[in-house]
Amino acid sequence: MKKILAIGVLFVFVAAGLVSLAQEDVFRIAALMPSATNDLAFSQSMYDALAAIQEELGEEAFEFTVQDSTYIVDDAAVALRDWAASGEFQLVIAHGSQYGPIVEELAAEFTDVSFAWGTRQDTFGMDNVYSYAAASDEGGYFNGVLAAHLTETGVVGLVGPIEVGDGKLYADGFANGVASVDEEIAVNIVFIGSFSDVPLATEAAETHLANGADILTGTAQMVVGPIAVAVANDVLWFGSDASQDELSEDIGVAFQIYKWEVLLLDMISNIKEGLLGGEYYKLTLENGGLVMEYDKDFEISDELMAIADETIAGIVSGDIVPIPDMMEEDSGE
Amino acid sequence: MGLDEILTASVFASAIRLATPYIFAALGETFAQRSGVLNLGVDGMMLMGAFTGFYAVHLAQQGETLSEPASLLLGVAVALVVGALMGLAMAFVSVTLKAKQGISGIGVYLFGLGLSELLFQQWVGTPKSVNGFPRIEFPLLTDLPIVGEIFFHHNLLVYVAFALVPISAYVLNSTTFGLMIRAVGQNPEAADAMGVSVARVRYATTTIGGMLAGLAGASLSIALINLFQQNLTAGQGFIAVALVYFGGWRPWTVAAGAMLFSFVNALQLQIKVIGADIPSEFAVMAPYVITIIALVFATKRHEQPTALTKPYERGE
Numbered sequence: 001m002k003k004i005l006a007i008g009v010l011f012v013f014v015a016a017g018l019v020s021l022a023q024e025d026v027f028r029i030a031a032l033m034p035s036a037t038n039d040l041a042f043s044q045s046m047y048d049a050l051a052a053i054q055e056e057l058g059e060e061a062f063e064f065t066v067q068d069s070t071y072i073v074d075d076a077a078v079a080l081r082d083w084a085a086s087g088e089f090q091l092v093i094a095h096g097s098q099y100g101p102i103v104e105e106l107a108a109e110f111t112d113v114s115f116a117w118g119t120r121q122d123t124f125g126m127d128n129v130y131s132y133a134a135a136s137d138e139g140g141y142f143n144g145v146l147a148a149h150l151t152e153t154g155v156v157g158l159v160g161p162i163e164v165g166d167g168k169l170y171a172d173g174f175a176n177g178v179a180s181v182d183e184e185i186a187v188n189i190v191f192i193g194s195f196s197d198v199p200l201a202t203e204a205a206e207t208h209l210a211n212g213a214d215i216l217t218g219t220a221q222m223v224v225g226p227i228a229v230a231v232a233n234d235v236l237w238f239g240s241d242a243s244q245d246e247l248s249e250d251i252g253v254a255f256q257i258y259k260w261e262v263l264l265l266d267m268i269s270n271i272k273e274g275l276l277g278g279e280y281y282k283l284t285l286e287n288g289g290l291v292m293e294y295d296k297d298f299e300i301s302d303e304l305m306a307i308a309d310e311t312i313a314g315i316v317s318g319d320i321v322p323i324p325d326m327m328e329e330d331s332g333e
Numbered sequence: 334m335g336l337d338e339i340l341t342a343s344v345f346a347s348a349i350r351l352a353t354p355y356i357f358a359a360l361g362e363t364f365a366q367r368s369g370v371l372n373l374g375v376d377g378m379m380l381m382g383a384f385t386g387f388y389a390v391h392l393a394q395q396g397e398t399l400s401e402p403a404s405l406l407l408g409v410a411v412a413l414v415v416g417a418l419m420g421l422a423m424a425f426v427s428v429t430l431k432a433k434q435g436i437s438g439i440g441v442y443l444f445g446l447g448l449s450e451l452l453f454q455q456w457v458g459t460p461k462s463v464n465g466f467p468r469i470e471f472p473l474l475t476d477l478p479i480v481g482e483i484f485f486h487h488n489l490l491v492y493v494a495f496a497l498v499p500i501s502a503y504v505l506n507s508t509t510f511g512l513m514i515r516a517v518g519q520n521p522e523a524a525d526a527m528g529v530s531v532a533r534v535r536y537a538t539t540t541i542g543g544m545l546a547g548l549a550g551a552s553l554s555i556a557l558i559n560l561f562q563q564n565l566t567a568g569q570g571f572i573a574v575a576l577v578y579f580g581g582w583r584p585w586t587v588a589a590g591a592m593l594f595s596f597v598n599a600l601q602l603q604i605k606v607i608g609a610d611i612p613s614e615f616a617v618m619a620p621y622v623i624t625i626i627a628l629v630f631a632t633k634r635h636e637q638p639t640a641l642t643k644p645y646e647r648g649e
Contacts, residue, residue, distance in 0.1 A: 036450075036563050038459040069450060069563055157606070163614075190605040193617030197567040200598065202558045203351055207602040210343030224460045224562050231462060232559070247460055247560075 027057070027268055029064040030083040031093040032076055035196065037068045039221035041241040042166075042195075042258075046095045048242065049260035053268075056261075062268075065089075071196065077102045084110040090271050091116060097165060103129060107277075114276040116267060119166055121280050128276040132263050134283040136166045136219070136240060137173030138315050139256025139290055141322035143238040144177020145311045146254055147215045148185050149304055150236055157208025159201050159218035159226045160191040167191070167219045170240050170256075173322040174217060177311075180320075188213060198225040205229035227252075245295040252295030254308075262289040286316045342482040344596075344603045349483070349491060350557055351595035352588075354379070354549040354566070356494040358573035359580070359587045360501045361545025366577055367505060368538040369518040369640035370427055373438025375546045376570025377445020378419045382547025384449040386412035387554035387561040388456060390463045405466055405555060409490075412551035413544045419445065420543020424536040431644035442570070450563045457561065465559035466490055490548070490556040497545075501584040514538055518638035521645040531645045546570065572624075579628045581635025594624050 031050060033043035050064045065083075070076045076099050083092045084106050094103050094117040103117045104124045111128055118132035147156050158174055160167040175187040188211060190204045202225030205216055209229065216230045217238035227247050230237040237248045239255040263281035270279070283289025292312060294300055300308070314320035358375050365372045386408040393404035419441060426437040466488035469475075474485040505511040516524035517534045525531050549569070554561045576594065580587030601616035 036454070038454075039562070040460060071564075188606045188608065190602055191617075192602075193614070194567065196564060198558060198562055198565055199351070199354070199553055199567060199569065200602075203347055203599065204602050204606075206350070207343065207347060207599070207606050210341070210347070211603075211606050221562070224560055225558050228462050228559050247462060 025061060027062050027091075027272070028089045029062075029091045029093060029264075029268075030089040031064060031066050031095055032070050032079055032099065033066065033068045034071050034096040034098070035069060035221040037066060039242075040224060040239075040244045040247060041219070041221040043068055043095065043221065044242045045258035046093070046260050049258075049264060052259075052261045053264060056265075073098055073102065080106055084113045084115075087113075090114060091267060093117070112276075114267070114271050116264075116277075121282075123278055123280060127278045130267055130277045130279055130281065132260070132281040132283070134166055134258050134290065135169070135285075135322075136256065136290075137169040137176075137322040138285050139240055139292060140170035140173025141177035141180075141315065141320065142285075142292055142308065142311050143217055143240070143254055143256065144174040144179075144187075145181055146177075146304065146308060147174070147217065147236070147238055148178040148181035149307060150253070151185060151215050153212050153214040154182075154184060155186045155188065155208075155212040156215040156217070157205065157211070157213035158187065158189045159204045159208070159216070159223065160189065161195040161220035161222065162193060163191045166241075169323070170219045174238075176322055186212075192222070194222065195220045196222055198222045201225040202229055209233055209235065243293055245293075245297065248295060250295075250297040253298050253300075254295065255293050257291045257293050258283055259289050259291055262287055285312060338607055339600070339603055339609075341603065342479045344599045345483040346486060347599035347602065348592060348596040349487060349495075351598055352591040353491045353494045353557065354552050354569055355573050355576060355591035355595065356498065356588050357545045357549035357552060358570055359576040359591055360497055360584055361542035361549070362574055362577045363501065363580070363582055363584055363587050364505070364514065364538040364545075365535075365542035366641055367518045367582055367638055368514045368535045369521065369638055369643060369645070370424070370535050370539050370542075371434045371438065371574075371642045372420075372423055372427075372441070372539060372542055373435055373571070373574060374419070374423055374441025374445065375438075375542070375549075375573050376566055376568060377442035377449075378416050378423075378543050378546035379445075379550035379553075379566045379570045380449040380564070381419055381445045381550065382412035382416045383550030383554040383565050384453055384561050385415045386547070386551030387463060388452070390465075390555050391457065391461065394463055401464055408555045409548065409551055412547040414547075416543040416545070416547020416550075417540050418543070419547070420540040421536070423543065424539035427644065428532050428535045428539070431646065434642045434644075446564065449561075453561060453563060460560050460562050462560045463555060465554075466556040488556045490552045493548075494552065495588070498584050498588040505584065510537075515638075517645075518640050521640050521643075525645070525647060535645075546573075549573070575624065575628065578637070579624060582638060583635070590624070590627065593627065594620050597623050 035043040037047035054062045067079050091114045097120045103115050107115045107126050107129045116130040123129040123131045160171050178185050178187050192200045201222040205226035215236045218226050219240045237252050243255050245252050389411040390404050390408035393399040423441050426432045427434045471485045475481045513529045513534050517531050521531045576590040579590035597620040
């Protein structure tokens with residue numbers, strides 16, 4: 001009886017040990033996002049990246065949990081603290097620059113937890129904080145070049161959120177892309193002062209059309225409104241952050257897709273080797289973190305495709321600099 | 334840059350469109366407040382109206398079970414019913430249970446915000462568009478220069494919203510029901526002594542408020558934007574509550590406040606589009622600053638209903 005009991009106890013310990021070892025092999029990420037994971041924009045791009053990593057590494061090796069629609073920063077602080085204190089996650093992501101102060105505070109308190117936040121170039125000088133951004137000016141420039149070739153009225157409209165970060169970079173890149181083709185084309189830009197005010201973004205798009213625009217573009221999660229305006233008025237749409245071809249029907253042209261998995265995989269590798277932070281990452285066309293995707297319903301001519309390919313090649317090689325006088329001071333959503 | 338570049342017909346048309354959801358929601362809130370019920374849950378009711386109205390249209394159009402006009406009327410009906418139910422819930426909490434109106438209103442708002450998000454995630458997923466109310470083309474009138482673009486180029490719900498302004502004013506000022514509403518909001522004890530059921534009147538006005546809030550939401554999701562996204566209203570319900578104070582609890586001035594706020598918003602968009610050298614932060618702030626300034630003067634001009642926010646208990 002004693003032998004059976006001893007074998008049983010031994011079995012339990014071995015099983016527990018194996019389970020523990022197996023759990024240690026699983027890399028866990030917790031990510032906080034300001035909007036819905038299906039916003040066709042900023043938050044969805046991060047969610048898609050995490051899902052892509054899970055598909056690549058397998059569910060047995062990679063798990064992630066997400067809290068979306070956390071636009072109230074105080075709520076975000078609670079979630080981030082819980083995740084950091086739980087010790088269950090090797091990496092805690094705060095996907096939005098508004099969460100920066102919270103990350104700075106928590107990273108100082110939980111020094112053995114790795115944090116990542118963006119989009120901004122600032123690790124607060126801490127060894128357990130990664131920061132990241134996207135060179136959205138590159139996709140903006142690309143879209144601007146194509147828009148300049150497609151406009152018939154010579155007026156294009158852009159609806160942006162707040163005049164900082166990704167949105168600002170995209171707008172500047174877009175305007176420069178248009179100007180590189182024809183400086184006479186008017187690029188009307190409206191920053192509505194909100195990432196989420198769909199009604200106002202919708203009306204901004206209507207205002208663009210009333211002022212002669214025949215092509216619209218924009219960034220952030222409130223662009224679903226302008227896309228609807230573009231569809232209703234049959235004008236072309238250029239997007240950013242994530243693919244919007246499902247909503248844009250047959251008026252979408254090209255989308256700049258953020259592939260955050262490019263930098264996340266590198267962070268995971270670093271963390272496994274004990275490097276918890278201290279680095280800044282940037283998605284670019286060159287490193288594959290930015291990908292230009294064409295709407296499947298848009299028929300792009302061979303001539304325009306050649307121009308598009310040339311533009312991407314020029315940006316990747318450095319021959320084209322979307323914002324020549326840009327300082328390395330990204331801040332973002 | 335001349336004034337003719339800024340004050341175009343499209344700016345006025347834009348202001349009319351922007352004002353539509355505010356007018357629906359603020360008129361409904363006017364009824365509730367005139368009877369003594371402060372409903373801070375308007376935004377939540379708008380969100381539920383926006384989602385359910387959108388979803389009804391989405392289902393009907395996807396399944397091709399109804400013609401397009403019928404699907405849109407179904408969307409309006411669903412939004413009205415859902416808004417009415419939320420209004421009844423608000424009335425039950427604030428009138429029957431006599432809970433603090435501010436707190437219960439916030440509760441209703443959070444309920445509407447959360448439930449509309451949840452249902453959207455579960456039933457729809459990603460943003461999808463529907464064929465919403467089309468713009469009405471009036472023979473001859475739509476083609477009139479300037480006037481045509483400003484007044485005769487909108488969808489049906491825009492005209493319904495503006496038509497409700499004189500109707501609301503008439504109901505409040507010239508009908509027995511309106512007299513009861515005003516009496517209950519001003520002096521519920523006296524109204525009760527005259528045989529008016531304070532609770533029944535407040536239930537009615539809060540339900541009307543809920544219906545119009547639901548319609549306000551639907552005006553966004555199936556008429557002006559034609560899709561739904563989480564938190565689609567972006568706080569418009571709270572601005573509608575402020576507009577009731579701005580308008581001194583009178584439908585005409587409430588609507589005028591909605592138009593002023595929307596006009597400044599449309600103007601700031603136009604100014605930015607044509608590239609005026611004004612910092613975008615100032616332009617974004619302008620509608621709110623002007624509304625606050627106007628609110629300061631408006632609240633001095635009109636006395637609020639004496640019994641506003643006060644639960645009524647016979648004999649107290």
